[in-house]
Amino acid sequence: MAKASTGRFHDLAALVLLALALRLPLAFWPNTIHADEIFQYLEPAWRLLGHDGIVTWEWRYGIRGWFLPTLLAGPVALGDLVVPGGAGAFVVPRLVAALASVSIVVSAWFFGARISRTHAIVAAFVAAIWFELILFAPHTLSEPLATALIVPAALLLTDGPSQRRLVIGGALLTLAFVCRFQYAPAIAVLAIGACWRCWRNAIPMAGGGLVVLLFAAVVDVAHGVIPFGWLVANIEQNLLHDRAAGFGVTSWVTYLVSFWVVWSVAIVPLAWAIWQGFRHAPLLLGVALVNVGFHSLIGHKEYRFIFLSAVLLIIVAALGSADWIRSLRARGAWRPWALPMIAGAWALVSVLLVGASQQMRDDWMMRGVGAARLAAELRGDPEFCGLALYNLPFYFLPGRERLSGPSPLYLLQPRDSLVNGDLRAAVQATVPAFNRILARPDSADDLPAGFSRRSCAKVGNGEACIFARRGACDAIPAAAPFTINDVLVRLDD
Missing domain, CATH: 3.40.50 (Rossmann fold)
Known part of the structure; x- marks a missing residue:
């Protein structure tokens, strides 16, 4: 038993190191997926340190909360101390974001470990090498940061959670809500799923969430604004005044088309793998679909808005693909090659999709570099x-x-x-x-x-x-x- 535990630990450690090796170097690559990572988060964090910065309309209208910029102010200050002149203040927060993203890899491992060691290895490997998870990892955007909180919260809140896990899971979900309140419907589905069989689970979850809400309120007060006034202002500007619509409005099928564009023909085996993996993680699939459905109702759409759904779908697909390994091993001759074949297929598809189109390379790798x-x-x-x-x-x-x-x-x-x-x-x-x-x-x-x-x-x-x-x-x-x-x-x- 001890040897088996040590082996599992070594497997997980190796996959975490692989994830870090693929993510951390990208923190130094000066691309930006969206301007928000600079002007909504790093610039306000820079201003918190007493420097001059660019103030966008979102901050003048008070529709952004100070929670994330406050968290990022420490890494920004450290970066500027180590490498003055802006470069360090840009890189160190990205390193922190990349490190936070590894929580998805670790969580994927433990989701798989509930089924078998093979499922654990495949799920964590896919989370470590899948191109979307890598490319988004170092970016200081609310979507990947909130996702890095929601996925481990989902792990804690499922499979017979203890009181301690419920408290921590509730705190993580609430923290994700403060970072990205548009994920509220997805968060609600996860919370309801955790309480479905035992509604008393809601009490420790609410306790953990309340601590985070109080902390977020204190942060708002410290910056001289009404606690959660930014939330009301955001809804007012975007829902009542259609401010977001000014950045473009698209059809409700946009996200379905986006998956086709991003995943290309690989969407066929991925859909099959998701179908296979549904029985292992039905709640994850439900959260992913609700998130896509909710964002489809909003006029202004960007693929990054449903990053949570993409991550959850990939984890479910990874779990489903691990079932194929069992089928291959049952054939005898394929037994030694089953795991390398499935893992290699995931890695090959991931690499090919990065270079699938010039638009993909421009939008995700080259934007902001010039x-x-x-x-x-x-x-x-x-x-x-x-x-x-x-x-x-x-x-x-x-x-x-x-x-x-x-x-x-x-x-x-x-x-x-x-x-x-x-x-x-x-x-x-x-x-x-x-x-x-x-x-x-x-x-x-x-x-x-x-x-x-x-x-x-x-x-x-x-x-x-x-x-x-x-x-x-x-x-x-x-x-x-x-x-x-x-x-x-x-x-x-």
Whole structure:
């Protein structure tokens, strides 16, 4: 028995190390899946430390809670201490997020261990190497962070939970709710499932959840806002004022199409594996489907919103595929090769799907990399003293500190009421305040004389270039109204 336990521990340790080896290096890769990971979480955390940062409309309207930025402030501060100048403040929180994501791998192991050692190995291996779980792992977004809490909570709350497991599971679910309240229906299904056979389980679960709610309320009060006022404001802005609809509205079938796009033809064996695995983890499948169904009712849709569902479906599929190993082993000749064949198939499909399309590579691996390269060049320029973004959306860029550091940052947009549609006049009037401009290549003729094009890179849906002039910068009064946060207030962005 001791040898068997030691062997299982070594298997789990090896799979955790594999997961870390695949995730931690990506924390240093300067891509962003979505601008929110910078402007909704890292920028507010940076501001909490007393620095200047970009303030978006979400924070001005108070629809974001301070809980996640407060948690991230420590890693941001540590990163800036180790590597000053923005890079460390970006990387260390991503390392923390990548470490947190390993909870999914460990949980998958124990879900499988309830069935057999083979199921444990397959489930944890798939969670360790599946491309979606790897690519999302280092990103400081609420969806992967909440998922890293919900999956271990599901483990704790199922299979005859003890009082202690119920308390911790309730706390984890509530913490996930505070991080990503849109997962509330999925969380509710999981909580109901844990109490279905014994409603008294709700008492310790509620106790653990109440502790987290009180802590979250204290965090809100410490920042001078009404506890959970952000939740009310978020619902008001997005439900009553359709603010999210401004970012695009798509059909209710969008997520079904998304699974087809992301998983390609592999969706066929995956669907079969999910069907096979349903009997091992029916509650996980129910949570995944409810989450997809709820988000399908919301007009604005993004694949990252249902990351929880993708993770749960993959775990269920992994459990189902482990059943195939039993079938192969029953044939005798296939016995030694059954586990390597199934594990190898998962690894091969995962690798192939990463490169399945140019859009996949661009959206999940290359987005933000060009902007980060231009930002690094600016920060390394000894003559750089002020930067203007010329008709270029700020949200394609890597945050204020990584972009311009202590140097002034200006935003010139045609929608700005002070510009009145005449960007040429605006840049001419403010040019003494900056000696570097980020603009599209086709804007070169609009820029003042003396600016020459330097490096260019893909930024957002197009290309952006650094334009530079010689000389110093003067803080002239005409430029003051065009500091980035003042312009964002006027634009309501």
